[in-house]
Amino acid sequence: MTATTRFLAESPSIDLLQGLEPRLAQMDRRELAEGLAPVLVRLQERLPDAERARVAESAFAFCRRLYSNGRSGDGLALARSVLAQSILADDAALERRASSVCGLLAADTADVVGAIDYQARALALADASRDPTARATAWNNIGLAFGVAGNYSLAVQCYRRALTAEEQVPGAVRSRYTASNNLSIGLYLTGDFAAALRFGELALQAVDPSFVDENPHSAILLRRNLARLYVSAGRMAEAAEQVAEVAVLAAKSSSPRSLIAAATTRATYELATGHTDIALTRLEEALERARGIPATLRDTLGCVIHAEEAAGNAERALVRLRELSDHVYRFAVDRALDHLELAALCEGPSRGADARQEQARARLVSHLRPPGEPEEWKAFQRLSVAAVLRMDNTGWHGLRVGALTKALALACGCAPLQALEIGLAAELHDIGLASVPEGILSRKGALNGAERGLLERHADAGAEILRDDRHPRILMAREIAKYHHARWDGAGYPSRVGGKFIPLHARMCAVADAYDEMVCGLGAHRAMTMNEALEALRRESGGQFDPDLVNRFEAVIRDETADRGIDPSTTAGLESFQELVNSLQEDRGFL
């Protein structure tokens, strides 16, 4: 190595990153951002090839470290800078890796939309490079993002794509192992046990010792999943084999996550073999440990509830269920708020330094500038799409309801800009759905009392996520999120308000929301034609909905369909309805 290349390769950025690593635990988000700032600045200009590769490697290692410590959000800025650098240098391979890292970090911070964006970019680059393994990895990561959003059926489709992408590649391939492992877990969650077992066994065949060393936790998850599947198929001997394997792997890695996974696996087996008491004791222990790691708490609590039910302790099972629902709620709301804080941090580094100064600045800016979009609006929109994804495969439920609400507001005589604001605020009405377990949302039949209770909490969760009040639109969105399930006759939730005491925009959104759910067949509804849905609205006029608004809404739909030549009586579901919504969304030079 000549003196020059040595000088180029030994970059101060790498030293800085390596210096930061040991101090990570003591640094909070702001300190870390300040520490990383010089690296980000360095990455803004094009680096020489040798230095770029090394800085990128150490940046990825740093991000991996943050990811495993549950601080993905703090690494996002660094990963983005590497991505920007790769674009500057026109380095496609690095760009693909950087976008995939960005995507994984974004998914971990609840930004599913951003994650899918990044992964789609990685997929496009993989397509361009004709690398089947890279394609499979990208599909795998997209599946993971859908899994984070809680839409397992879409995730399963992505994993299947990953498997087909690398069918032709011979030998043990890491992405094949990962894809079949993920696919097996996804199928287990969607209830297709036979297929799950098939792919689980496939993953077992594809495994290579080096994969296990690299990521022992995923190997444990594979074994655990297989153990559960064998138990449910009644193949106890094979299940016992997997339980033993899990114990060995967990002892080797000895991370708290692995130990919890091992305990729940063992307990599942013990429950099936009738050792309920031992299983319960084991689970209590695991639960104590899981309280320290929020990501594992949900799964563990699920196991505990099953065990208590099996032991016949209905009361205690109920207490645990309540704890589970509180946990799911808090976890979702906190994650959303954390994401918003992160978005604010990314947009303006000066923000958040001093709350009073901040407020003064915001007031002054609002005096000097004409009113515009709230600062974190994009982040809110992403959260709302991610929340709706588990109910609606397109994720566009919010946008459609927004367009319908805007049209209804215009028909009610609101000024155009006012109607626009109402429509935009209505897009976020289901942002609180993130707090509802996905099993409840994807269920087609009627819900029982406890499940309904969980579903009804999404109105409160929405209001809690939208608690920022620096912009009138967010205030309006909060009212809509809170009251869009309030009924005209006062029998709705969360509080029993009725009639004109429900804010007008929430009443408008309620009509549009119900209409969209009926036409698209979301939740418990089957898909209807547009006319059938209008009939259903009319039946509920005066009960669930404001009768005046129902009349106006009907006029809007009839007018628009006639104007656009759309037949509202034939096809059920999205097709022609989407056409209608598109025409409502078109601005045509106005709004």
Add this chain to the structure above:
Amino acid sequence: MNIVDINDRDRQMLELLAQGASNRSIADSMGYREGTMRVYLHGLYRKLGVGNKTSAVIWYFDRLKEEGRVAEGLPAVEALVAQEESFGDIALRQDPLSALGAMSMFLGAYGRVWEVGNRLKGVAVDPKTDQRRRQSRQLWEALLKGDFAYGKRLFDEDQVARLLVDSPADCVLLACLLRIGGFTRAADRVMGQLVRRKKGRPGISAKEVALVTSLRDALDSREAGALAALHRLAVENSVKPFPRHAAMASLFWVYRALKDIDRARATANALCAEAEAVRQQLHAMGERPLYRDASMPQPSSPGAKATPSRQGKTAATRLAALVS
């Protein structure tokens, strides 16, 4: 024909209202308390089917005229109106665009409402959209100005196919321009393309098609029904702003072509009122669409630095202090 019966008290109230008296002075001269007077006055408005004092007085003048006994000293309504030149008069003398001036930004597609809406939505305007906006504004201003030759020029330059793909609504405007300008064959060609397109995919709404067809019938065959259809498009609330504004502007030119000066004047006035309503809506949303600052800048004296307005200066220094 006024068929409402009014009694002496009503008549007395109307007389006083016509003289511009306030509620209190009416109460004083009729010997009631002010609250009672207000109740009587509202009873009167309800009886006449009007909403306020002004409309009550107009109703009264109409009644007097019908009765053939316009009160001594009070001029007829037309005379009152004719004393002041209205917007419609200027529009007739010049053209609606010159009369509207800067206010034209509140009418037509891609006007100020669109710009503000984009800002509220957080949408950045890309160059392609900006080009479409310019094209659309030019067409709209040509329609207001009566520059029908501009439409013919576009047609001769074979821009119709491009317009159809880019922005079908602009094609509707072009068809209106050609039709009013008397370029019948060109207008027919554009309309044919518009209607044919409608069958394939949405892009042009039924109302927009109704606009061009009723404009054709109103001008060519002078059908009363077509004129009524055009009028409906211009006044109905359920019609979206785009065909509505275009129908209003077209109606002005149609009335002018039909030599119906009074209706043309009234149509221009309605156009102005629409622009004013949009401006007020924007204002109510906290916008200052025409200007941001009403202060008159001082002339700069040589040597001295230009002084910004007091309010602007203090705000700017405070902001600078906060940011630093």
